[in-house]
Structures are given as C-alpha cells and as structure tokens.
Amino acid sequence: MNLALFVIVPLACVFLIVLLARRFKALSDILANTAALFLLLLACFSLKQVAAQGVLTYNISGWAPPIGIALVMDGLSAFMLLTVNLVAFLAMIYAISYMRRYTEKWKFHALFLMMLTGMNGVILSGDLFNLYIFIEVASISGYALVAFGTQAEDLEAAFKYAIMGALASIFVLLGIALLYSHTSTLNMADIALSLAAKPRGILINFISVLFLAGFGLKAAIVPFHAWLPDAHSSAPSPVSAVLSGVFIKTLGVYALARVFFNIIGISAQLFYVLMILGILSMAIGAFLAVAQNDIKRMFAYSSISQVGYIIFALGIASPLAIFGALLHLFNHAVLKSLLFLNAGTIEYATDTRSLKGLGGLNDKLPVASVSSLVASMSISGIPPLGGFWSKLIIIIAAVQAGYFNFALVAVLVSVVTLVYYLKFYNTVFLGSLNAAIAEVKAVPFTMKFSLVALAIISLIAGGVLLPGLRIYLQAAANVLMR
Amino acid sequence: MSLYFLCFMLFCVGLYCLVRKRNIIKIVIGLGIIEYSLNLFFILLGYRTQGRAPILISEQELINTVDPLPQAMVLTTIVVGLAVMVTVVSLALRVYEKYGTFDITKIRRLKG
Incomplete structure (x- = not known):
C-alpha cells in the first residue's frame, strides 16, 4: 500500500474542486465525500496491515532516508489515521445538508480536504x-x-x-x-539515534520547552x-467537530507525544510538568x-478539560497510562465531534445555541436528544459507556504510580463534567418548549446519519478493550513505550 | 556571535510587537518580523565564514562550503510564511470592515 495516498488523494481533490466546482455544482459534494470515504477505508486497511507487518515506510521520490523524506506508519500512526479519517468522514457527510446555510460550499470542501491533507501528513x-x-x-x-x-465574531x-x-x-x-x-x-x-549518543545538555531542555510551548498552544493545554x-x-x-475532535489532538497531542517520547526523550521533570x-x-x-x-463554548471548554486527561495520562507514562491516554483520545474524538454535531443540529433547527433560549426539544429532535444523552453520559464517565473505561484506566494508572491526589482531582473533575453535561441536557431537551422558538426545522437525513453513526460508535467504544480489538490499541501504545 | 545576538534582538522586537501592540496591523507586522528573524537564524546555522556555495564541479575539491539544507528549508518557510501572512492580513482587513477599528482592545465581542 502506498502511504503517500493519504496525502495525495485529498490534495488532488482540492485541486479538482477548485478547478471545476464553479462550473459543476454537484461535483464538490461527490468528490469530497468519496475522498473522505476512501481515506477511511484506507485507514482501516492500513490498521490491519500495520498489525501484520509492523512499520511501513515510503520514501518520497525514491530517496532513502536520511537524505530523502520518508513517510512512516507505525501502530500509533495507523490508530491516529483511523480516528482522524473516521471523524472527518462523518463530519463531511453531516456537512452535505448543514453547509447549505452558507454560500460557496465548494470552498468549504476545498479547505476541509486541505486540513485533512495536513493532518494525515x-x-x-x-x-x-x-x-x-x-x-x-x-x-x-x-x-x-x-x-x-x-x-464579525x-x-x-x-x-x-x-x-x-x-x-x-x-x-x-x-x-x-x-x-x-x-x-x-x-x-x-x-x-x-544521534541524541542518544550525545550527553544531554541544557540545549535539549531549551528545545523541550520550545516544543512544549508550541505543541501546547496547538493542543490548548x-x-x-x-x-x-x-x-x-x-x-x-462540522468544522468545530473536526477541530475539537481530532485537530487539536493531531497537531498538539500526537505531535507532542511523537517528539517527546520517540525523538527527544523525556526527563523526569518534564513528565511532572506534563502531569501538572x-x-x-x-x-x-x-x-x-x-x-x-x-x-x-461549553463544549469547547470541555475539550480543554478532556485533553487535560490525555496529557495527564501521558505524563504518568506507565504502560497502562499511555494505553488509557490513547483510548481516551479515541473516545474524546468521537464524543466531542458528536456533541459539536449535536450543537450544530440544535442551531440548525432553532437558530439559537444559547442555553437561555432553548428548552423542551426532546420531542422535536429525538435523534439529537438520544445521541446527546449518550455522548454526555459517556464523556462524564458513566459505566458501561466508552468514556468510563478510558477514565477508569487513567485513574487506576495514576493510583498505581502513587499519585493519589491527582487521581482524586481526576475523579472530582469527572463529577464536574457530569454537572455541566446534565445542565446542558436538562436545559436543552427537557422541560417545556421555549416560547421564543418560532419553529423547529426538520433535520435532514444526512445529518441524522452522522449523529446515529457516532452515537453507535461511542456506545460500543468500550469494546475496544476486547482481546480481538485490543491489539490495535496496544500496538499504538507500544510505539510510545519504546 | 554578534550576528546571533542581533538575530535574537530582531526576534525580541517582533515578539514585543506581537504581545504589546494594540493595532492589529502592527501585530501582523510583528509576526512578520519574528518570521524573518527565524529565517535569518536558520541561514546563520548553515553559514560558515568565507564559505562557498556547495556546487559540485569536476576537478575541483569541495572544501569549506556552507550547509545548503537550511537554505532549502528557509525557501520553504518563506512560502509558508507568505501563506500565513496572506491569511492573517485578509482576516485583519475583514475584521476592520466589520468593526471599523484596528484597535484590538475594541474588538471584543467574544467573551467568557
């Protein structure tokens, strides 16, 4: 399998869309969704292949590294690719109807695929x-x-x-x-290799701080x-879903983990800084x-909080903690994109997203209501949903490593998470319909499809812990534990 | 060494401009200055006193050449920097259209 496809396919689609979309209106939708589906299937396939063969590499234009540029896919890359392309595909399906609110939809598709190119790269x-x-x-x-x-905003x-x-x-x-x-x-x-042969000077610490600030800004720590x-x-x-779901994790958390764990190597102080x-x-x-x-805004702040869990677990850095961090990364990617798509559905149907102006949408938007409930409960860690398992693993890892206070904070934050998600669900879906809402628009099929698909994935996300699927996640975690 | 120091000063000037200035155009200029200082730094890393360009000519020994890789990378970062600059400037212009001011302290509709 050619690894460059992950970069070339979306890039080529951007080119075609920019070139042709003004003349053929339907083209950008078809092309963008096909490309996203293709990338998702390719990512699934690559996950299997990496599990069978170990590390795959591709040398761009045949120049062998270290002179040439190489694309490398190991367990962690394959796992991240699956997460990114899954969320991107479902957000793209959702956007078919949702983006009719805006003009010049092809520009959205071009930019979106460009973003996907960057993330895969x-x-x-x-x-x-x-x-x-x-x-x-x-x-x-x-x-x-x-x-x-x-x-203006x-x-x-x-x-x-x-x-x-x-x-x-x-x-x-x-x-x-x-x-x-x-x-x-x-x-x-x-x-x-070169760093391992040299003594660790103050320069490496300075570089670590620079990377921490850079990737920390991208990850919004x-x-x-x-x-x-x-x-x-x-x-x-749909863009918020991808930004919050996978963008900050790819550019921030993944890059941070890759650079610190696999390249620079990480000192005990830095682990402690990450935890704090x-x-x-x-x-x-x-x-x-x-x-x-x-x-x-509530969901965005919640993203900061949940990325905190991932960074915290990476800071503990025991095998169990890294496993939990990656599981939480996957869970949060699915859940947060689901929640943002739900917020989009609510905004689409009622033209408002302020908690004060909403209420009693349970009967009007049943699909959004059920999927919001699933996502809210899962992200706050209610068993047996996916979010519970990842938080449990992180907290167990913290206790095992002897950080009782931090484990306690993680549990308490989980309770606070439950509080604000209950506030969200209660105000938006329960109670009586707010009189200020003139009409509740019907939600198109494509939007419902994404919501249902993500809700099902988040329901069964705990199943990743089953022995058959666990090897893929374990392979990803092993990359960071070398 | 003084070259590195001057380069660092340029970086600090840019950072000061980015952090302290209220006019969004000046912020964008600060960003540009930081970028230039970084490009300069990259070139300095590969520079060698009295060095020559690493062009392979037959019957001539290659000695004391500068490192060509940072130069290639700087070309790339210049292009990337251009893309960032275009995006940021066009955003700044659209912000001005909407708010009627370049003052960052008055562009505050998002809160919380």
Whole structure:
C-alpha cells in the first residue's frame, strides 16, 4: 500500500474542486465525500496491515532516508489515521445538508480536504521539518475555516486563532532549527539515534520547552488555551467537530507525544510538568465550562478539560497510562465531534445555541436528544459507556504510580463534567418548549446519519478493550513505550 | 556571535510587537518580523565564514562550503510564511470592515 495516498488523494481533490466546482455544482459534494470515504477505508486497511507487518515506510521520490523524506506508519500512526479519517468522514457527510446555510460550499470542501491533507501528513511524517510543513498546511486551512461564516465574531476568533497558531508554529520551527544544529539531521529516527549518543545538555531542555510551548498552544493545554473557546465555538459545526475532535489532538497531542517520547526523550521533570499541566487543564477547563451559556463554548471548554486527561495520562507514562491516554483520545474524538454535531443540529433547527433560549426539544429532535444523552453520559464517565473505561484506566494508572491526589482531582473533575453535561441536557431537551422558538426545522437525513453513526460508535467504544480489538490499541501504545 | 545576538534582538522586537501592540496591523507586522528573524537564524546555522556555495564541479575539491539544507528549508518557510501572512492580513482587513477599528482592545465581542 502506498502511504503517500493519504496525502495525495485529498490534495488532488482540492485541486479538482477548485478547478471545476464553479462550473459543476454537484461535483464538490461527490468528490469530497468519496475522498473522505476512501481515506477511511484506507485507514482501516492500513490498521490491519500495520498489525501484520509492523512499520511501513515510503520514501518520497525514491530517496532513502536520511537524505530523502520518508513517510512512516507505525501502530500509533495507523490508530491516529483511523480516528482522524473516521471523524472527518462523518463530519463531511453531516456537512452535505448543514453547509447549505452558507454560500460557496465548494470552498468549504476545498479547505476541509486541505486540513485533512495536513493532518494525515502530520501523522505520517517521518521527518521533522516535514512535520512542521504539514502542521502549517492544516493550521492555515483551520484559520480560514474558523472564519468561514464571515460574521464579525467569526473573523475576530479566526484572527486571534491565527496569531496564536502562527506563534506556536514559530516556536516549533525554532525548536526544529536548534535540533538540526545539534544533530545535523532532520529524520526523526536519525535524530533519536544521534541524541542518544550525545550527553544531554541544557540545549535539549531549551528545545523541550520550545516544543512544549508550541505543541501546547496547538493542543490548548491550560496556560495556552485562550484562543480555543473562541475559535471552536465560532466555526461552522462540522468544522468545530473536526477541530475539537481530532485537530487539536493531531497537531498538539500526537505531535507532542511523537517528539517527546520517540525523538527527544523525556526527563523526569518534564513528565511532572506534563502531569501538572494536565491536571490544571482538566480542572480549569471543567470549571469554566460550568459557567457557560453558549452550548458550543461549553463544549469547547470541555475539550480543554478532556485533553487535560490525555496529557495527564501521558505524563504518568506507565504502560497502562499511555494505553488509557490513547483510548481516551479515541473516545474524546468521537464524543466531542458528536456533541459539536449535536450543537450544530440544535442551531440548525432553532437558530439559537444559547442555553437561555432553548428548552423542551426532546420531542422535536429525538435523534439529537438520544445521541446527546449518550455522548454526555459517556464523556462524564458513566459505566458501561466508552468514556468510563478510558477514565477508569487513567485513574487506576495514576493510583498505581502513587499519585493519589491527582487521581482524586481526576475523579472530582469527572463529577464536574457530569454537572455541566446534565445542565446542558436538562436545559436543552427537557422541560417545556421555549416560547421564543418560532419553529423547529426538520433535520435532514444526512445529518441524522452522522449523529446515529457516532452515537453507535461511542456506545460500543468500550469494546475496544476486547482481546480481538485490543491489539490495535496496544500496538499504538507500544510505539510510545519504546 | 554578534550576528546571533542581533538575530535574537530582531526576534525580541517582533515578539514585543506581537504581545504589546494594540493595532492589529502592527501585530501582523510583528509576526512578520519574528518570521524573518527565524529565517535569518536558520541561514546563520548553515553559514560558515568565507564559505562557498556547495556546487559540485569536476576537478575541483569541495572544501569549506556552507550547509545548503537550511537554505532549502528557509525557501520553504518563506512560502509558508507568505501563506500565513496572506491569511492573517485578509482576516485583519475583514475584521476592520466589520468593526471599523484596528484597535484590538475594541474588538471584543467574544467573551467568557
């Protein structure tokens, strides 16, 4: 299988859409959805192949690394690719009807596929500078997609996001430049070998801080989180779903884990810093979410909180914790995209997303109601849904490693999570219909399809722990434990 | 060494501009300055005093050449930087159309 397909297919579709979509109106929908489906199937296939063969590599234009640029797929990449392309495909299906609210739908498809190109590239890249390029490709399309509605708020959010994102990329690039000057190579495996042969100086610590700041900004870990609620709540809902569901995890968490665990190597202090940052994100994100009145802002703050869990678990860094971190990453990707798509459905049907203006939608939007309930319960960790298992594993890992206080905080934050999701569900779906809502529009089939599909996946996500499926996740976790 | 120091100063000027300025166009300019300082830094990493371009000519020994890889990377980052700059400037212009001001402290409709 050719790994370059993950990058080439969406990129070629962008090209065709930009070229032809003005003349053939239906083309962009068909092309974009076919491409997303193809990538999803390819990702499933690659998961099997990686499990059978181990690491796959592809040398771009035949130049062998370290001189050429390589695409590398190991267990972690295959797992991330599946997560990204699954969420992207379902968001794309959802967008068929939803994006009729906006003009120039083909631009959305072009930018969306561009973002997908960047994310797939980040995951597959085996070369540090190439990683930066793909981060930028994904980020720039991200800025444009946040501003897609071109309302005043959207543009304001996109501007803030673009400045913060550009600053993050600059930190990452500075780190890469210093690492290159230290090791004289850009290939990830080569850098790791070269660093292992050298003594750890103060330069490596400085580079670690740069990468932590850069990827931390991209992942919206707490001191760097200010842009996220604005950007994720202003974007169109399918975009929010992808941004919150997989974008921050690919560009932030995945890149962070890849660089720290597989390239630089990580010191005990840095593990502790990661844990502290994780705990801070968890707690602050959750408490800010409780106070929100806008559904999408609440979900955005919840993303900060849940990414905190993943970072915290990566900081514990025992095999069980990393396993839990990856499981939580998958769960949160599915759940948060489901919740954002639900927020989009509510906004589509009633034209408002403020908690004050909503109520009693249970009968009018049954599909959204049930899927919101599933997602809310799962993300707050109610057994036996997927979110429960990942949080349980993370907390058990924390206790095993002796961090009782942190484990307690994680449990308490989980309770706070339940509080604000109950607040959301209660105000929006229960009670009597708010008189201010003139009419509740019917929800089209494609939107319902995505909601139902994601809800089913989140219901059975706990099944990943079964022996047959567990090997794939274990293979992903093993990559980080070398 | 003084070159590295000047490059670092340029980075600090850009960062100051990005963090402290209220006018969004000046913020964008700050971003540009940081980018340039970083490109300069990259080139400096590969530079060698009295170095020559690494072009392979027959019957000539290749000695004391500069490192070509940072130069290739800087070309790429310039292109990426252009894309970022275009996006940010067009966003800044659209923000100005909507809010009628370049002052970042007055562009605050999003709260919470």
